[in-house]
Amino acid sequence: MDYSPIYALAEDFSFRDALLVDVSLALLAHLILNRFEPHAIPVLTVLLIIHPVIATLLLLSHVSTLASLGIAFGVYHATLLSSIAFYRVSPFHPLARYPGPVLLKLSSLWVYEMGISGKRHLVIQKMHEQYNSEVIRIGPNELSFRNASSISQIMGTQGLPKGPAYDGRTSYSKIKPLIAWRDASIHAQRRRSWTRGMSTSALKEYEPALAERITQLVDGLLNSRGETTDMVEWLRFFSYDFMGDMAFGGVSDLMRNGDVHGQMRALRTGIDSAIIVETFPWLTRYVASGVSKLRASAAVQARKRLTKEDPRRDLFYYLNNDDGADPVSPPISTVTAEAMLVTLAGSDTTSGTLSSILYLLMRHPHIYKRLQAEVDTFYPRGENALGTMFHVEMSFLDAVINEALRLYPVILSGSQRATQGEGKVVDSHYIPPHTSVRSHTWSIHRDPRNFYPSPDDFWPERWLIAENPSSYKDTTFIHNANAFIPFSFGPSNCVGKNLAMKEMKMVLCHLLQQVNIRFAEGYNPDTWDDHIKDYFTLEVGQLPVIVTPRGAMTEAR
Numbered sequence: 001m002d003y004s005p006i007y008a009l010a011e012d013f014s015f016r017d018a019l020l021v022d023v024s025l026a027l028l029a030h031l032i033l034n035r036f037e038p039h040a041i042p043v044l045t046v047l048l049i050i051h052p053v054i055a056t057l058l059l060l061s062h063v064s065t066l067a068s069l070g071i072a073f074g075v076y077h078a079t080l081l082s083s084i085a086f087y088r089v090s091p092f093h094p095l096a097r098y099p100g101p102v103l104l105k106l107s108s109l110w111v112y113e114m115g116i117s118g119k120r121h122l123v124i125q126k127m128h129e130q131y132n133s134e135v136i137r138i139g140p141n142e143l144s145f146r147n148a149s150s151i152s153q154i155m156g157t158q159g160l161p162k163g164p165a166y167d168g169r170t171s172y173s174k175i176k177p178l179i180a181w182r183d184a185s186i187h188a189q190r191r192r193s194w195t196r197g198m199s200t201s202a203l204k205e206y207e208p209a210l211a212e213r214i215t216q217l218v219d220g221l222l223n224s225r226g227e228t229t230d231m232v233e234w235l236r237f238f239s240y241d242f243m244g245d246m247a248f249g250g251v252s253d254l255m256r257n258g259d260v261h262g263q264m265r266a267l268r269t270g271i272d273s274a275i276i277v278e279t280f281p282w283l284t285r286y287v288a289s290g291v292s293k294l295r296a297s298a299a300v301q302a303r304k305r306l307t308k309e310d311p312r313r314d315l316f317y318y319l320n321n322d323d324g325a326d327p328v329s330p331p332i333s334t335v336t337a338e339a340m341l342v343t344l345a346g347s348d349t350t351s352g353t354l355s356s357i358l359y360l361l362m363r364h365p366h367i368y369k370r371l372q373a374e375v376d377t378f379y380p381r382g383e384n385a386l387g388t389m390f391h392v393e394m395s396f397l398d399a400v401i402n403e404a405l406r407l408y409p410v411i412l413s414g415s416q417r418a419t420q421g422e423g424k425v426v427d428s429h430y431i432p433p434h435t436s437v438r439s440h441t442w443s444i445h446r447d448p449r450n451f452y453p454s455p456d457d458f459w460p461e462r463w464l465i466a467e468n469p470s471s472y473k474d475t476t477f478i479h480n481a482n483a484f485i486p487f488s489f490g491p492s493n494c495v496g497k498n499l500a501m502k503e504m505k506m507v508l509c510h511l512l513q514q515v516n517i518r519f520a521e522g523y524n525p526d527t528w529d530d531h532i533k534d535y536f537t538l539e540v541g542q543l544p545v546i547v548t549p550r551g552a553m554t555e556a557r
Contacts, residue, residue: 013058013061015059015062015063017058018055018058018059018062018072019055019071019075021054021055021058022052022055022058022072022075022076022079023075023076023079025051025052025054025055025076026051026052026075026076026077026079026080026083027079027080027083028051029047029048029051029080030080030083030084030087032047033047033084034084034087037434048077051076052072052073052076052077053072055072055075055076056068056069056072056073058072059071059072085106085107088105088106088140089102089105089106093105094432094435095137095141095143095432095435098133098135098136098137098143099131099133099136099137100127100131100136100137100138101127104137104138104139104140105137105139105140106140107140108139108140108279108280111138111139111140111142111279112275112276112279112280114138115275115278115279115534115535116275116276118532118533118534118535118539119533119534120275120412120413120534121412121413121440121441121442121534122442122534124136124138124144124413124440124442124443125146125440125442125443125446127144128144128146128440128443134146134147134150134427134429135427135429138438139436141434141435141436142163142416142435142436142437142438143431143435143436143437143438144413144414144437144438144440144443145426145427145429145437145438145439145440146439146440146443146444146447147427147444148439148444148447148449148450148480148482148483149427150426150427150439151439151444151482151483151485151489152482152489152490153424153426153427154417154426154437154438154439155415155417155439155485155488155489155490155492155493156489156490157490157491159417159490160417160418160419160420160424160437161182161183161184161417161418161420162181162182162187162415162416162417162418162492163182163416163417163418163436163437164281164416164418164436165278165279165281165416165436166179166180166181166182166416167180167182167281168274168276168277168278168279168280168281175333175334175336175337176337177337177338177340177341178190178191178194178338178341178495179341179345184491184492187491187492188491190338191491191495192325192326193318193319193321193325193326193330193338194318194319194338194495194496195495196318196323196325197315197317197318197319198495198496198498198499200498202313202315202318203498203499203502205312205313206246206314206315206499206502207386207388207502207506208312209242209245209246209250209312209314210242210386210502210503210506211386211506213238213241213242213245213255214238214386214506214507214510214511215386215510216238216241216255216256217234217235217238217255217507217511218510218511218514218515220234220255220256221234221511221515221547222514222515222547222549224547226546226547226548227546228520228521228544228545228546229544229545229546229547230542230543230544230545231355231358231517231543231544231545232351232355232540232541232542232543233542234255235350235351235354235355236254236264236347236348236351237254237255237258237259237264238255238351238507239346239347239348239350239351239354239503240252240254240263240264240267240343240347240351241253241254241255242347242503243342243343243346243347244343245314246314246315246316246342246346246499247298247301247314247315247316247339247340247342247343248298248301248302248304248305248314248316248339249305249308249312249314249316251301251304263297267343267344267347267348270344271344271348271535271536271537271539274535274536274537275534275535275536278416278536295336295337295340298336298337298339298340298343299333299336301339302316302332302335302336302339303332305339306320306332315339315342316335316339319335319338319339320332320335342496345496345537346496346499346500348537349410349494349500349537349538350500350503350504352408352410352537352538352539352540353404353405353408353410353500353504353538354504354507354508355540355543356404356407356408356538356540357400357401357404357504357508358517358543358545359525359528359540359543360400360403360404360407360458361400361517362517362518362519362525362545363458363525363528364458367400367458367460370396371396371397371400371508371512372512374394374396374397375394375397375508375509375512375513376513378390378393378394378509379509379513381513385509385510385513385514386506386509386510388502388505388506391502391505391509394505394509395464395467396460396464397505397508397509398463399460399461399462399463399464400460400508401501401504401505401508402460402463402484402486403458403459403460403462403463404458405484405486406445406451406484406486407445407446407456407458408532408538408540409441409442409445409485409486409538410486410487410488410494410537410538411441411488411536411537411538412441412442412532412534412537412538413438413440413441413442413534413536414438414439414440414441414442414485414488415438415488415489415492416436416437416438417436417437417438418434418435418436418437419431419432419433419434419435419437420433420434421433421434423435439485439489441485441486442534444483444485445483445484445485445486447483448478449478449480450478450479450480450483451478451479451480451483452476452477452478453475453476453477462477462479463479465477465479466479466481487500513550514549514550515547515548515549515550516547516548516549516550517545517546517547518545518546519544519545519546520544520545520546521546522544523543523544523545527541528540528541528543
């Protein structure tokens, strides 16, 4: 190949001029990246590779080819990174007025470091306290709010759509489940089948399957025969089995067989990678291998479910439009994506919350005994504790669940939302266009301005007092129900909330009626919080317990 025209062109540029072109192209690239935020591979290739190649050609008449490449790429990327870093910490950045650590302002790598530790919820809470600010900057282009009034403005019907973190919820499949849709109109359309599948009548239809799985759970725990067993593992297996019943008409039996096919290992891998794909959505195809395995399995199970003649209506029945409520049924690929979401999101969140509830009950024996007494009142020995007819009357059961959800919400750091082409004012704070925001659930739930006294303590009584605040005479009592968002808030909140509540109530009633549970010897309950992780959803550690059958029960009080 004749390179003479290239050398001729290069000779017209001095070494200094070639470097100026290199620097100018890097600054131009920063302007394009900042203005348009391109993700297309061809555009990024031009900005990150072709630009410095141009400078390389201009340097060829002055130094060797290898030296030209080294100098051009080195100067180009050093200039680009320096320009980005300076802009992000400079007073010219749109978020410059909001306080936050310099490292988090500089790069998403530090955001990832905060997230991968699993302690993001604590770090953000500490930053709010450190800067004594209702709004802090927790990333190059992201803000966290801790005031409860921000909730409806950010996530309500007139709030903001989901943020870019949800782009990582799809793996690299073009078929998105409900949770991944950021377009509000499409999300609302896709949510219709879920709403039918989570209606009161539909939930009633699920009770027999749920009762069977709860019976299997308690029988399995009793088979431990007083030996140490991990309650978290049992609850994970139970939730996954039941969600398999809901999604595919019954495909899993982890409680009986264990994780012989690696479903739980794949699920845990997918959950552990959530913080990576939330921070860097473009990495999803490389780190979500566990989810990819589950997707392949889900496709097989969905095809089997289509050929199954099952008189029991499950969630798949509604997702597949078998009830004929929608004029057009969705393609099987869409139904598969939604059904997989059921097993992924539904199983892990419920098991984590149930584990937290049981930990708190064992940590506070007087509350354990009070709840067990309420269960005995409504479901004495010999009566079916898996019925739901008395749940509406069990006020202390509601209080225990709500208080556990307050302390350990499903989404610890809140659901990300983002402004679009126009900014938005939230509590007198202007949020510029294309900025991600969160209402930080962990901070809001533990803020004494919302829950007082003892905002960090497990005190279910507060939910009963809230019904009649005048009955509390000891000190100031604050209970801001609008600050309680364990299942997120607004049109994109958790569609399975009512199923989760039914599931938890049925489990707790049957469990407390049938068995006694205590911490295993040698377990230090003070370490529970050390193992709480924020990987988008609540992650808990092990909970070693001893399960024994209850003896003769006293007459219902």
